[in-house]
Amino acid sequence: MALDADLFEQLRQTVRRFVRERLVPLEAEIALADNIPAEIRQEMRGLGLFGLSIPQEYGGLGLTMEEEVHIAFELGHTSPAFRSVIGTNNGIGSQGLIMDGTEEQKSAYLPKLATGEIISSFALTEPGAGSDAASLRTTARRDGEEYILNGTKRFITNAPYADLFTVFARTDTGDKPGRDVTAFLVERSAPGLSLGKIDKKMGQAGSHTCDVIFEDCRVPASSVLGGKEGQGFKTAMKVLDRGRLHISAFCVGMAERLIADSLAYAMQRKQFGQPIAEFQLIQAMLADSRAESYAARCMVLETARAKDQGGNVSTEAACCKMFASEMVGRVADRAVQIHGGAGYMEEYGIERAYRDVRLFRIYEGTTQIQQILIARNMIKEAAAAA
The missing domain is CATH 2.40.110.10 (Butyryl-CoA Dehydrogenase, subunit A, domain 2)
Known part of the structure; x- marks a missing residue:
């Protein structure tokens, strides 16, 4: 069930502020400590972030797929470690239970998952x-x-x-x-x-x-x-379809953060007497990144809407996962290049993002598995039409 439009916008803006004002300043500290502080986890509980996709009757917010990807866009503007805290409760760790669990199982676990009482x-x-x-x-x-x-x-x-x-x-x-x-x-x-x-x-x-x-x-x-x-294999495949859309949206958010950081750096960094943003080869990298991230955003939103309408989006979800995860890798590579030597240094955070995004092409189905799924579904559809 979709939230009231005004209520959802309040949620999105709250998450946006939380990400930019609370989480972004902690990124370097989290990377060094390899740990998310308990107070951050508690703040996430207070915001209801553990129950974004869990139905309202079990204490969650019950976001639609489209609403969920909008929140993932916002979460993507900071370290993926923060999303990981709430990710399994909202995604692969709860969706099998939501889709295929008995009523007794749902009642026993979903309310606790929604509040973050259990992980x-x-x-x-x-x-x-x-x-x-x-x-x-x-x-x-x-x-x-x-x-x-x-x-x-x-x-x-x-x-x-x-x-x-x-x-x-x-x-x-x-x-x-x-x-x-x-x-x-x-x-x-x-x-x-x-x-x-x-x-x-x-x-x-x-x-x-x-x-x-x-x-x-x-x-x-x-x-x-x-x-x-x-029934386990069918459950796993259904869960991964939804998870791939969420991950795709997060990749878009990370790409948009990297593009913003790269643009800001290019506009203030001077070489040969002018900002490097004035150089056409830098502009080309910025433009390529912007176009690809925009394409991925459109793909994810279109597929999320189709899923909310009850359509079978297995092929489209695989397309999103393949394109978005590869796209954010290219954007991160360009971000390092635009930053030059600074991009290779720890203090700017670009090298960290470069390493972080590499995993998206592997988990919840590698790029190569997405290619196989897409092609096989194409062949099945063509055979059925014939």
Whole structure:
């Protein structure tokens, strides 16, 4: 359900001020400490940011997809570590529950996710199953009124402090990849669940990932998401469709921030007696970045509106993710070039953004996976039309 237009604009402006006045000044500190302060998390709770996409009946704001991407545009103007704090509760960590959970499961967890009382994680990727998600090897064996999980999940965002994991495991030995995958809602306190050490990453300091390890981990049969075995792969794909739109919007926001910073620098930095913004080759880089970010913004908004209208936007969401994540990488590269030597220095923050944006071309489906999805859907549509 969409918010009243005036109410939503108030929310957007509040987030905008919070990002620019509260979060942006903390970026260097967060990168150095590799940690988001508790007071920032609490302020996010107070603003309702943990429940942006969670339905209102469960205590969230229930934003439409279009409204959500507008908020993501704003969040993109600061370090992605801040978005990561609320990202899983609003995205991949809650959407499977919202889309396919039972009423009992929704009532038990969604209100706590909406307030940030608990943090969620999406445990799909494994040491041997990343882009090829259907090949996962974590197993879940039925034992009376319980399931016993065994396996390891890798690079799981927010896992170090998550209270609830949506875990994907094999519940059958069928010969059709993906058909025997089941999703489970597993609490952090489940016996047999442990965490690996926090990963050291190229960028996105302050956002943490680690392994999630299941060793004869027992969970009740009621933890099967939706109460049905074999639906996990479908759930994962639906969740990723929405997540890809959110990530695309965030990429647009980051690109727009980088463009603004690059333009400001180019207008004040002088070489050969004039601002470098007067040089046509600098102008060309600024113009290319502006045009590409504008194209990505239009793509994301159009696809979000189509999703809100009930359309199947799997192909379009993949297009957005592919284009926006590649686009922000090019914009970041140009930003370093426009800043010259300063762009390579830590104090300006451009090199940090350059490292941060590199991840967007990998998680929630690599660029190459998006290309395959788009092409396969094109072939299916053409075959159906014929």
